[in-house]
Amino acid sequence: MVTAATSFGRNGLADWVVQRASALVMTAYVFFLLYFIFATPDFGYEAWKELYSQLWMRIFSLLALLSIVAHAWIGIWAVLTDYFTTRLMGPKATAIRLVCQLLLAVVLVTFLVWGIEILWGL
Amino acid sequence: MNHKRPVNLDISTIKLPVTAKVSILHRVSGVILVAAVAVLMWMLDTSLESAEGFASISEIFSSTPAKLLLWACLAALAYHLVAGLRHLLMDMGIGESLEGGKRGAVLVFVIALVLIVLAGVWVW
Numbered sequence: 001m002v003t004a005a006t007s008f009g010r011n012g013l014a015d016w017v018v019q020r021a022s023a024l025v026m027t028a029y030v031f032f033l034l035y036f037i038f039a040t041p042d043f044g045y046e047a048w049k050e051l052y053s054q055l056w057m058r059i060f061s062l063l064a065l066l067s068i069v070a071h072a073w074i075g076i077w078a079v080l081t082d083y084f085t086t087r088l089m090g091p092k093a094t095a096i097r098l099v100c101q102l103l104l105a106v107v108l109v110t111f112l113v114w115g116i117e118i119l120w121g122l
Numbered sequence: 123m124n125h126k127r128p129v130n131l132d133i134s135t136i137k138l139p140v141t142a143k144v145s146i147l148h149r150v151s152g153v154i155l156v157a158a159v160a161v162l163m164w165m166l167d168t169s170l171e172s173a174e175g176f177a178s179i180s181e182i183f184s185s186t187p188a189k190l191l192l193w194a195c196l197a198a199l200a201y202h203l204v205a206g207l208r209h210l211l212m213d214m215g216i217g218e219s220l221e222g223g224k225r226g227a228v229l230v231f232v233i234a235l236v237l238i239v240l241a242g243v244w245v246w
Contacts, residue, residue, distance in 0.1 A: 020213065023206050030203065045169070045176035052170055068159055075152045087131070104156075111159060118167045 006081075006101055008074045015074045022067035029064040058119045065115040069108045076104050144227040148205040151198040158195035183245070193238075193245045200237040205230050 009015045040047045051057050083089075084097035116122070130136070138146070168175045182188055208226050212218055217226040 020210060023210070027203060027207070030199070045173045048169060048176065072152075072156050072159075075149075076156065079149050079153065107156065111163065114167075115163060118163065118170060121170075 006098070007077055008070060015077075018070050019074050022071040025063050025067040026071065029060065029067075032060070052119070061119050062116070065112060065119075069112055072108060073104065077101070139224070140227045140231075141223050144205055144208070144230050148202060151202040151205070154194070154198040155202055158198055161191065161195050189245050193242050196241040196245065197238045200241055201230075201234040204234045204237065 004010060007015055009018055036051060037043055052061070080097045080100055084093050084100065086093045089096065165179055169179050170176075183192055208217070208230050212223075212226070217223060
């Protein structure tokens with residue numbers, strides 16, 4: 001099982017659970033933001049800044065960000081291991097897939113660090 | 123088992139049923155969302171920087187190309203979210219039959235389309 005070595009939780013059931021738990025966190029985050037934007041009477045910079053200065057909002061946002069990282073890793077892993085295969089791309093498929101996963105890892109770590117900087121105003 | 127039986131795994135020659143179309147678009151929208159996250163995080167970063175930064179976001183998104191970009195991000199998000207909720211419902215055993223799967227797939231397209239139109243109204 002070569003492909004399982006790059007999956008998120010090393011087994012399908014773990015990935016399945018993480019994919020759904022992270023989906024619920026992100027769905028809650030999206031609905032909350034929409035609610036906040038539309039339900040705030042004078043929505044503007046002040047209200048926005050105030051919201052993101054709250055510790056609970058920073059933690060909620062960090063949870064959403066961690067969910068994005070895990071969810072994207074599992075999702076893109078599924079896409080790459082389905083299409084970047086020797087049958088579809090020839091003998092170089094695994095090498096190409098690993099390069100793509102490496103690039104994705106760099107992108108996702110960048111999102112994580114950048115997000116923490118944004119949330120804590122660093 | 124006869125190992126010489128003909129097997130067709132060439133997906134491009136197979137007519138996709140509506141359930142497969144919902145599925146492949148879920149994947150396409152997911153890949154697009156990885157890029158969309160960068161746009162949304164840049165918006166969050168700029169909007170929290172200062173009152174001028176917050177104002178500059180509405181300024182920048184008054185141009186048509188920027189509106190189209192934002193709409194594309196929101197459209198991918200709306201579609202992916204709706205298709206994902208269908209997965210969660212199916213995990214709970216709702217809409218798992220062949221008929222239920224097809225009906226759910228059509229519902230995903232209809233609901234996502236409505237949300238995408240609403241997102242367009244919001245952006246413009």
